[in-house]
Amino acid sequence: MLREKLVSGAPALGLRLGGEQLSLFETYARELEEYGKNVNLTAITGEDDIAVLHFLDSLSIAAAVPLAGRSMIDVGTGAGFPGLPLRIYESGLRLTLLDSAQKKVDFLDALCGKLGLEDVDCRCGRAEELSRQSGNRDSFDYAVSRAVAQLRVLCELCLPFVRPGGTFIAMKTPESAGRELGEASAAVGELGGKFERFFDYETDGIARTLVMITKIAPTPGKYPRRFSRIKNDPL
Numbered sequence: 001m002l003r004e005k006l007v008s009g010a011p012a013l014g015l016r017l018g019g020e021q022l023s024l025f026e027t028y029a030r031e032l033e034e035y036g037k038n039v040n041l042t043a044i045t046g047e048d049d050i051a052v053l054h055f056l057d058s059l060s061i062a063a064a065v066p067l068a069g070r071s072m073i074d075v076g077t078g079a080g081f082p083g084l085p086l087r088i089y090e091s092g093l094r095l096t097l098l099d100s101a102q103k104k105v106d107f108l109d110a111l112c113g114k115l116g117l118e119d120v121d122c123r124c125g126r127a128e129e130l131s132r133q134s135g136n137r138d139s140f141d142y143a144v145s146r147a148v149a150q151l152r153v154l155c156e157l158c159l160p161f162v163r164p165g166g167t168f169i170a171m172k173t174p175e176s177a178g179r180e181l182g183e184a185s186a187a188v189g190e191l192g193g194k195f196e197r198f199f200d201y202e203t204d205g206i207a208r209t210l211v212m213i214t215k216i217a218p219t220p221g222k223y224p225r226r227f228s229r230i231k232n233d234p235l
């Protein structure tokens, strides 16, 4: 059962979920399953897997950094992960969900309405285009991303959004975190970042790692490049 999985899994992350949060997660899971019958939103289905692999996994970020009063952009959020569970957990989080696929953003818009979270900004667009607009550039406390691209590519999609002093958090497996960080070392520096630390955690026996990169300088104006360049000629 979703509720039991969440209640039993949250303490391992040092988190506690209240009744209102649990019922929002129930609505979220129901909408995922309902909407997912018609539209391919996520490969993960079934209450237990949604609880562990989507909700608790996303909530790991709340275990790692303070969220109240902070701004966050979730780049390539898909059906809302990791950003939306974090907003359910911390109502003081100012959240932007970004995805390039209109059908995902349509789902998120409808879902946020059902959850009563109208203040969540659901945007359809490409990261490398949106971060060129003032107001988005060098401005978020956090950029977060899960399952979108390898880290060296992800750095160019995410770091331009982060304000100096803010943090880019990439969700990876323990096996890939170190290797991808090694491959991304030039990209991190070039885009104004500096590796801060890994945050290791476990949900229901599954080990995961957050790669935390601090922004120490504004991103140079020539970045991000066009997606074909980012992908074919990564920094």
Ligand code: SAH
Pocket (backbone or CB within 6 Å): 042, 075, 076, 077, 078, 079, 080, 081, 082, 098, 099, 100, 101, 104, 125, 126, 127, 128, 145, 146, 147, 148, 157, 227
């Ligand atoms: N973060 C979610 C979804 C991962 S799938 C999760 O972990 O479940 C990757 C998503 O990234 C897709 O929905 C895709 O549309 C989006 N995406 C890929 N490249 C993007 C880009 N350059 N800008 C915005 N969204 C992008």
